[in-house]
Amino acid sequence: MNLVNSLENYWMPFTANRSFKANPRILVRAEGVYYWNDKGDRLLDSCSGLYTHAAGHCHPKVVEAVAAQVAELDYAMAFQMGHPGAFELASRVAMLTPGDLNSIFFVNSGSESVDTALKVAIHYHKARGEGQRTRLVGREKGYHGVNFGGTSLGGLVRNKESFGPGLPGIHHMRNTALPEHQFVRGQPETGAELADDLERIVQTYGPDTIAACIVEPIAGSGGVFVPPKGYLERLRAICDQHGIVLIFDEVICGFGRTGEAFGAQAFGVTPDIMTMAKAITNGTIPMGAVAIDDAIYATITGSAAPGAVELFHGYTYSGHPVACAAGIAALDVYRDEGLFERAKALSGPFLDKVYALQELDMVSNIRGYGLLAAIDMVPAEKPGQRGNDLLLKCYEAGMAVRVGGDTVNLAPALVAEEAQIEEMVSILRQTLLELG
Ligand SMILES: Cc1ncc(COP(=O)(O)O)c(C=O)c1O
DSSP states (O other): OOOOOOOOSEEEEEESSHHHHSSSOOOOOOOOTTTTTTTTTTEETTTHHHTOTTTTTHHHHHHHHHHHHHHOSOOSSSSSSHHHHHHHHHHHHHHHHHHHHHEEEEEHEEEEEEEHHHHHHHHHHHHHTTTTEEEEEETTOOOOOSSSHHHHHHOGGTTTSSSOOOOEEEEEOOOOOOOTTTTSSSSOSSSSSHHHHHHHHHHHHHHGGGEEEOOOOBBBTOOOBOTTTTTHHHHHHHHHHTOOEEEEEEETTHHHHHHTSSSSHHHHHOOOOOOOOGGGGTTTOOOOEEEHHHHHHHHHTTSSTTTTTSSOOTTTTTTTTTHHHHHHHHHHHHHHHTTTHHHHHHHHHHHHHHGGOOOOOOEEEEEEETTTEEEEEOSSSTTTHHHHHHHHHHHHTTTEOOOEEEEEOOOTTTOOHHHHHHHHHOOOHHHHHOOO
């Protein structure tokens, strides 16, 4: 590609802008599990976009659906008007969610899905006469996007330290990692009692002040922390006991990453509200959604006067027709190509290959479940330097990787072939050897 534009004006998200602009990495095309850059090099995509492209890039069925929709109805006023695609996609999503999570509210990103879920939880308590319940509980190392609710509840210090005090009434449980979890594959046997942190917060502030507790079933961006056996069950029981709304942030776990539709089904625990985004449209058009339990929907809508708006919340692009078309096509592909089952079958071989990296001196820990894994590297002098070096070396070697600090996250597309996973891990192995 001929770069006629200056690189100066675009302020890139979560990017070291000055070093990037000195040494840009420009992607110009994608297909399946590959990108191509402006130099014509092919790059293996080891993170399915950003955990978005479960069915691989530019899936023809999704591309076709988007093109047809944009030519037919490019937008429908989102408030007090509807269009068929939004109702159809909501029904389709509700068919995949567990329990009674049947009301689907559309948003445009994972961050918006989180802030929407928090507002719904607080509104629910108000509607049932407990308006004093406004405290919210998250977890250390959690990532819930970058809006103010999600930033406040997230537990990654760099994402919070520059943005003031955040929302009031926020509490954090400990992360679920324990020293004995070194190189544990799948769910650790120990650590269910870490859920008792929620009980401790309840006892400190009073159960009738707490609105909701939000966790990712597997903490993804923080470094793939898989819940210990019994942990999510215990959180569920504590929430039930004290009338706290349990929210699962399924933005990464959703749509097959765990081998089931959602983390909730993989771990057998049903929350009251679930957030999702990313793979809902196979990453082709920005979209997120919140799935809400029937009882919460009924309480909120039932508390409003007949004919009145029930929830003063929504986005110009909630349920955008083109996003809905992409979503319906993506769910068709997941069903028709049996991708959730495929992810389940591929998980064993994937984790075998990833865990074989533990013999390398540079690797200090590995965590993994389904088609999601994190590899911690021994840090260099400056935290994050090793991760950055790895990213640059992998790019030169023909692979796009996602690193957070000195941890590399792997999340191959659900359509990846075993040979492609083998190639991913072997590029990573070679790079780790060169680094250490
Ligand atoms: C669990 C979780 N929640 C929320 C988000 C935020 O999503 P978005 O970047 O679409 O706003 C992410 C993004 O990675 C995520 O992993």
